[in-house]
Amino acid sequence: MISVVVADDHPLVRNGIRAVLEAEHDISVTAEAANGLEAADLAAHHDVDVVLMDVEMPTHDGLSGLHHIRQRKLRAAVLMLTLYDLDDYVTGALRAGADGFLLKTSPPEEITAAVRDAHAGRLVFSRPVGERLVDAYLQRPDSPQAALAHLLGRLSQRELEVWRALSEGLSNAEISRRLHLSEATVKTYVTRLLGKLEVRDRVQAVVLGFQSGLHLEAPTPPHPRPSSEG
Secondary structure (H helix, E strand, C coil): CEEEEEECCCHHHHHHHHHHHHCCCCEEEEEEECCHHHHHHHHHHHCCCEEEEECCCCCCCHHHHHHHHHHCCCCCEEEEEECCCCHHHHHHHHHCCCCEEEECCCCHHHHHHHHHHHHCCCCEECHHHHHHHHHHHHCCCCCHHHHHHHHHCCCCHHHHHHHHHHHCCCCHHHHHHHHCCCHHHHHHHHHHHHHHHCCCCHHHHHHHHHHHCHHHCCCCCCCCCCCCCC
């Protein structure tokens, strides 16, 4: 059962999200919060799997709650909710360590799927948010190719394959299957990759991939046979 904290300053919104989530057999809403700090406290107290949190709340907003969750090193995945797909909200949430960003107008099935995906370690975006994020990076005036070339000089071929898989939102188990490596080996590669990229977590590695143009490069075919590297 996936345990969830729902955070929004409007009780009717919380009730609506609770109803959507608890209609699913594998999701349970453990607690509700009215601001970001309360959400962080409840996530810590109940050790929940996922926090579904509104960006705009009084006193302590969603970004504040996200910072508290990450500072306490809680295991919960954090999905941010808003009515608006504004770039400042998206980039701010990602830089703070969010695991995804959804619009409140998302259909119920998208919200429940996002909770499952975040729990499985995948990065989650509503389609309009993902499109806005990609467009913003494609329109940057600096050269992503130059930035990518600089980063690729630090990485082995296998680390590049892992980075590309992370940028597709794959979990360690899915990367393991794609690259024919054990999950323990994948975890080692991810840790090494984050160090070389000088980023805090896999979410920031994905953002850096978009910023540097990784998604524009032709993908490297996966190895046809199990690798001797793991």
